[in-house]
Amino acid sequence: MAAGRGKGSRVTIRTVAEDAGVSTAAVSKVLRDAYGVSAALRAKVETSVARLGYRPNASARGMRGQTYTLGVLLPDLHNPFFSDIMTGVNEALVRTQYQALLGVGQSAEALEHALVDAMIDRQMDGLILISPRMPMTELVAIAERVPTTVIGIHAPDIAAFDTVNNDDIEGAKMVVRHLEEGGYRNVAFLSLDLPRDQGGSPISHRERGYRDAMAEIGMARRIKVILAQQNPRDIQHTVGHVLTSRGRPDAIFCWTDFIALEVLSIAREVGLSVPGDLGVVGYDNTSYCDLAQNSLTSIDQSGQVLGLQAARLLIERIKGRAAAEHFVVTPRLVARGSSSP
Amino acid sequence: MAAGRGKGSRVTIRTVAEDAGVSTAAVSKVLRDAYGVSAALRAKVETSVARLGYRPNASARGMRGQTYTLGVLLPDLHNPFFSDIMTGVNEALVRTQYQALLGVGQSAEALEHALVDAMIDRQMDGLILISPRMPMTELVAIAERVPTTVIGIHAPDIAAFDTVNNDDIEGAKMVVRHLEEGGYRNVAFLSLDLPRDQGGSPISHRERGYRDAMAEIGMARRIKVILAQQNPRDIQHTVGHVLTSRGRPDAIFCWTDFIALEVLSIAREVGLSVPGDLGVVGYDNTSYCDLAQNSLTSIDQSGQVLGLQAARLLIERIKGRAAAEHFVVTPRLVARGSSSP
DNA sequence: CTGAAAGCGCTTACAG
DNA sequence: CTGAAAGCGCTTACAG
Numbered sequence: 001m002a003a004g005r006g007k008g009s010r011v012t013i014r015t016v017a018e019d020a021g022v023s024t025a026a027v028s029k030v031l032r033d034a035y036g037v038s039a040a041l042r043a044k045v046e047t048s049v050a051r052l053g054y055r056p057n058a059s060a061r062g063m064r065g066q067t068y069t070l071g072v073l074l075p076d077l078h079n080p081f082f083s084d085i086m087t088g089v090n091e092a093l094v095r096t097q098y099q100a101l102l103g104v105g106q107s108a109e110a111l112e113h114a115l116v117d118a119m120i121d122r123q124m125d126g127l128i129l130i131s132p133r134m135p136m137t138e139l140v141a142i143a144e145r146v147p148t149t150v151i152g153i154h155a156p157d158i159a160a161f162d163t164v165n166n167d168d169i170e171g172a173k174m175v176v177r178h179l180e181e182g183g184y185r186n187v188a189f190l191s192l193d194l195p196r197d198q199g200g201s202p203i204s205h206r207e208r209g210y211r212d213a214m215a216e217i218g219m220a221r222r223i224k225v226i227l228a229q230q231n232p233r234d235i236q237h238t239v240g241h242v243l244t245s246r247g248r249p250d251a252i253f254c255w256t257d258f259i260a261l262e263v264l265s266i267a268r269e270v271g272l273s274v275p276g277d278l279g280v281v282g283y284d285n286t287s288y289c290d291l292a293q294n295s296l297t298s299i300d301q302s303g304q305v306l307g308l309q310a311a312r313l314l315i316e317r318i319k320g321r322a323a324a325e326h327f328v329v330t331p332r333l334v335a336r337g338s339s340s341p
Numbered sequence: 342m343a344a345g346r347g348k349g350s351r352v353t354i355r356t357v358a359e360d361a362g363v364s365t366a367a368v369s370k371v372l373r374d375a376y377g378v379s380a381a382l383r384a385k386v387e388t389s390v391a392r393l394g395y396r397p398n399a400s401a402r403g404m405r406g407q408t409y410t411l412g413v414l415l416p417d418l419h420n421p422f423f424s425d426i427m428t429g430v431n432e433a434l435v436r437t438q439y440q441a442l443l444g445v446g447q448s449a450e451a452l453e454h455a456l457v458d459a460m461i462d463r464q465m466d467g468l469i470l471i472s473p474r475m476p477m478t479e480l481v482a483i484a485e486r487v488p489t490t491v492i493g494i495h496a497p498d499i500a501a502f503d504t505v506n507n508d509d510i511e512g513a514k515m516v517v518r519h520l521e522e523g524g525y526r527n528v529a530f531l532s533l534d535l536p537r538d539q540g541g542s543p544i545s546h547r548e549r550g551y552r553d554a555m556a557e558i559g560m561a562r563r564i565k566v567i568l569a570q571q572n573p574r575d576i577q578h579t580v581g582h583v584l585t586s587r588g589r590p591d592a593i594f595c596w597t598d599f600i601a602l603e604v605l606s607i608a609r610e611v612g613l614s615v616p617g618d619l620g621v622v623g624y625d626n627t628s629y630c631d632l633a634q635n636s637l638t639s640i641d642q643s644g645q646v647l648g649l650q651a652a653r654l655l656i657e658r659i660k661g662r663a664a665a666e667h668f669v670v671t672p673r674l675v676a677r678g679s680s681s682p
Numbered sequence: 683c684t685g686a687a688a689g690c691g692c693t694t695a696c697a698g
Numbered sequence: 699c700t701g702a703a704a705g706c707g708c709t710t711a712c713a714g
Contacts, residue, residue, distance in 0.1 A: 010707095012706095012707055012708085013707065013708060013709095014707080014708095022684080022685080023684065023685040023686075024685085024686095024707090024708080024709090025684075025685055025686080025687095025709080025710085026683090026684065026685070028708070028709060028710090029684095029709090032709085034709095036683060036684085037683075037684085038683060038684090041683080041684080055458065055461075055462050056462065056707085056708075057403075057404075057462065057464070057706085057707055057708070058400075058403075058462045058463040058464065058708095059399075059400045059401075059402075059403030059404050059408065059463070059464045059706085059707080059708085060400075060404060060690090060706070060707035060708035060709090061400075061707080061708055061709080062398075062399075062400030062403075062690090062708090063398075063400050063401060063404065063689085063690040063691065063692090063706090063707080063708065063709080064689080064690055064707095064708060064709040064710070065690095065708075065709050065710085067400065067463070069463065071442075076424070077418065077421070077423060077424035077427055078421060078424055078628070080418070080419060080421075082418060083417070083418035083419055086418055086445055087447070090445070090447060090452075099444070099455075099456070099459040099463075100444075101412075101442040101443065101444060101459075101463075102442065102443040102444070102445065103440075103441075103442060103443070104427055104431070104443065106428070106431060111431075114440075115440070117396065118440040118442075120396075121396050121397065121398065121399045122399040122400070122408070122410065122440075122442075122463075123398070123399065123400045232628070232631070261629070261632055261634075262632065264632070264633075264634055265631075265632040265633035265634055266633075268633040268634060269633050287419070287573070288602070288629075290573065290606075291602055291603065291605070291606040292605075292606040292607075292609040292610050293602075293605050293606055293609060293634040293635060294634060351691095353690095353691055353692085354691065354692060354693095355691080355692095363700080363701085364700065364701040364702075365691090365692080365693090365701085365702095366693080366694085366700075366701055366702080366703095367699090367700065367701070369692070369693055369694090370693090370700095373693085375693095377699060377700080378699075378700085379699060379700090382699080382700080397691085397692075398690085398691055398692065399692095400690085400691080400692085401690070401691035401692035401693090401706090402691080402692055402693080403692090403706090404690090404691080404692065404693080404705085404706040404707070404708090405691095405692060405693040405694070405705080405706055406692075406693050406694085406706095
């Protein structure tokens with residue numbers, strides 16, 4: 001390997017113990033804030049640790065105890081909403097010994113599996129799974145192997161892991177009511193064409209909220225769910241078709257901002273003005289919503305709060321909590337030009 | 342901990358060795374493709390590994406050899422360009438034993454330091470640092486401790502680590518020439534106000550290319566570099582001021598797409614039409630450029646190629662290459678509506 | 683409150 | 699080509 005990795009120069013727990021004139025067990029206890037160390041011993045150890053610049057070897061720790069590493073599984077790096085979540089996760093980890101390390105699943109279930117396995121292989125202390133594309137049985141199996149918190153799956157009856165979500169049903173209802181107040185009647189919902197959705201996904205909850213609210217405002221017969229894959233070409237094709245057909249919707253509620261931006265683009269290309277001819281609303285209230293060329297109405301689900309809470313719950317689990325917690329935050333509608341005719 | 346972590350159920354290298362009727366050393370060698378194992382022994386071991394579902398414990402591996410983990414340091418999760426890079430990194434790692442795990446530096450040098458330390462503590466085999474905000478001396482110090490590849494810093498004379506970049510000088514020149522062909526003369530460069538730039542950053546190279554090209558087209562006296570922090574408010578304030586002042590530029594070349602989208606927004610808000618009153622060009626050719634409401638001309642630097650190459654070079658380093666390699670890819674201009682009056 | 687010793691699951695010279 | 703044994707740097711009962 002590179003220079004500087006020489007044997008003699010390496011500072012281990014033994015070096016510290018010798019320097020402080022105590023046992024390695026004593027050093028270990030101070031490092032982990034374990035009980036049963038006197039203030040005097042603690043002071044000696046901390047002095048030596050600082051002087052020697054000692055850093056614990058995580059692999060060695062992982063052999064017997066914790067690695068102080070939390071794995072975060074992201075479905076992709078395209079959705080800017082995940083940035084907010086990570087800000088919250090890192091916020092919760094400041095002043096703890098834990099470090100969050102991310103894996104990117106590239107929207108592929110096989111890759112997600114491989115990443116979770118890799119994280120478990122690496123003795124990570126806990127996992128935060130964000131909108132995982134796996135069946136519930138898999139999630140439970142994972143949670144039985146390692147403490148787990150899931151963001152973006154509604155599973156209030158599951159005991160194996162904690163969940164953190166916003167109220168997607170309520171968020172969707174807010175959108176429909178807001179559009180109705182703006183005079184829109186023929187509201188469609190643009191959803192993601194997922195191969196296997198078990199009803200716990202935010203998208204399915206948003207669809208349910210959409211359907212219920214459409215019924216509430218007496219527009220049940222106008223309910224229309226558009227399905228598209230998560231790629232520009234399919235969205236272009238599918239939405240372009242809908243927008244140029246007879247009886248086209250006068251508003252589209254998109255399951256996420258990222259997709260809503262595409263819809264704004266398609267509307268422009270087929271010659272529809274927003275918000276005059278078409279109202280558009282997204283979800284997540286990412287930073288792109290504020291740009292004047294988008295001016296996109298959206299639902300804020302406080303990604304930072306979700307991330308913060310997920311990390312906190314996970315650490316509680318790692319420290320021994322057994323009962324599941326299912327945290328739900330109330331969303332908030334942020335109105336902008338795309339829905340104000 | 343959770344269920345399923347019971348002692349008896351754990352499959353270790355010893356379990357495999359007993360099942361296959363060989364020594365643990367033999368199993369270890371097969372697993373690492375080390376030399377000196379017969380086909381027969383290999384077959385026996387592989388059968389047992391598959392039957393038992395054995396997975397090596399990365400912590401134990403890390404004690405003596407490799408962890409097969411590569412750390413990737415991202416400055417943030419806002420710039421969609423990083424998504425392209427990660428696609429390339431993961432592509433290079435398919436069918437290897439290596440896994441990439443990311444840390445997000447949140448644009449804070451202190452956090453970047455903490456993350457690099459955390460990755461080294463965890464015995465990662467190598468590091469890919471993306472646009473790190475650290476001084477060159479720090480980068481060299483890191484590279485002396487662990488094999489390192491840096492993306493987004495030009496350092497052709499550094500032997501301690503490999504680099505992967507696009508030719509930022511040439512990319513910037515392409516932008517200026519393209520704008521000049523479109524009739525724009527008074528081209529400004531919107532740069533990032535970095536506390537300490539040592540001349541190796543892509544931004545400084547883009548600025549140099551911009552200055553050189555402006556001189557080449559006889560517009561040296563129109564050279565104007567606008568500095569802004571990487572937050573919407575400061576960009577709004579700074580660029581808004583420039584666009585409403587007398588002798589305002591007729592085109593702005595922005596150091597990255599993300600910022601160019603903000604400029605499109607500000608132009609609209611101060612009543613300038615794009616591309617008529619103002620030409621706008623970005624850098625990175627991210628997916629947002631294609632949206633009709635942006636239609637942003639940009640420079641494609643093939644993020645996927647950069648990521649792929651970085652991962653390959655890193656693995657070569659880990660396997661023993663000592664001489665530095667500095668890979669540079671040629672950029673390509675993608676013209677769109679924001680610069681075609 | 684403190685420390686000596688065992689052991690986690692691998693890899694690595696080394697001997698056969 | 700193959701295997702027995704040492705040892706990586708920690709944590710954890712356990713004894714004092």
